[in-house]
Amino acid sequence: MTTPWGDLALTRFPEDPRERLRAWDASDEYLLRHLAEQEIPLSGTVVVVGDRWGALVTVLAAHRPAQITDSYLTQEATRANLARHGVEPGTVRLLTTQDAPPDRVDVLLVRVPKSLALLEDQLQRLAPAVHEGTVVVGTGMVKEIHTSTLQLFERILGPTRTSLAERKARLIFCTPEPSLERAANPWPYAYTLPDGIGAVSQGRVVNHAGVFCADRLDIGTRFFLGHLPDGKGAQRVVDLGCGNGIVGTAVGLANPEAEVLFVDESFQAVASAEATYRANGVPGHAEFRVGDGMAGVPAGTVDLVLNNPPFHSHQATTDATAWRMFTGAKRALRPGGELWVIGNRHLGYHVKLRRLFGNSELVAGDPKFVVLRAVKR
Secondary structure (H helix, E strand, O other): OEEOOEEOOOOOOOOOOOOOOOOOOHHHHHHHHHHHHOOOOOOOOEEEEOOOOOHHHHHOHHHOOEEEEOEHHHHHHHHHHHHHOOOOOOOOEEEEOOOOOOOOEEEEEEEOOOOHHHHHHHHHHHHHHEEEEEEEEEEEEHHHOOHHHHHHHHHHOOOEEEOOOEOOEEEEEEOOOOOOOOOOOOOOEEEEOOOOOHHHOOOEEEEOOOOOOOOOOOHHHHHHHOOOOOOOOOOEEEEEOOOOOHHHHHHHHHOOOOEEEEEEOEHHHHHHHHHHHHHOOOOOEEEEEEOOOOOOOOOOOEEEEEEOOOOEEOOEEOOHHHHHHHHHHHHHEEEEEEEEEEEEHHHOHHHHHHHHHOOOEEEEEOOOEEEEEEEOO
């Protein structure tokens, strides 16, 4: 990555020599170029929100910025990129979206996230720390910045305008008005499920901002909840890529002897899963872990893995995450243990499962979704 501060070698996490996607894009370059050309003072508290792979804070490390991210993978990529460039641990303050933000922000740099809700939540949480002299600059690709994006900045922080587009990237400039009256932060959001959804009928779902389908139960999860395994007794179950945790919660309600591990790479998701589990008074035992899939789960210790894998990494469509989830599940399962997967029919997960496990059974399907079962032999 070529910047006004020099060239940097940056990677995503987990690092894969076959990976062709870069750890930065034109919007990161545009923002850094703007900071240098306008000679923006970076001597105060610099906060970078939504830095996807740590490119921005790695470039600006000399100014000791704070990074706020919802992604465990982003944090790990940031640590690796900082170490690669000789930045001492602690130089960049690594915060999650669940941590309290700094009390004062002098420069706020926002990489616009895919989720408008997550942007709303983060701007609401940061607004009390922003003052009249705060420099606020957002960045994103043109297809990521909409009228609703600008309206959020304007409603929560102050008057907002955009730059001209360069290489399909655009900047957002906001002039803070600390006296601005703003509505209360609506996140987290909770709702009650209707009847007819198995063990979680009339159950509560709690969603922090940025979690997939945060304002309602998505149709894929609803279909999965109607076709979960009915195992009883002392089982170790993993809700892999747990989102708001309603699938693992359903298992815990149906089988109080089960020990459920909720895992996601999103700090917002794991916080949602724990809140959902607690809200439903599940009598069993649960663990909540932010991490890289099944990494850290000992081999041969799990009876059942439930998985609804994502097939997007930011704007890129990819099956790499699903493949890593499947291989991690196989390693963690005991002989005879099962992986249950829901996915869009067109994704062809049955082919991957047969290749990996040697078997794949169709449990249920409709025109859009399939539930698949693979057994570790």
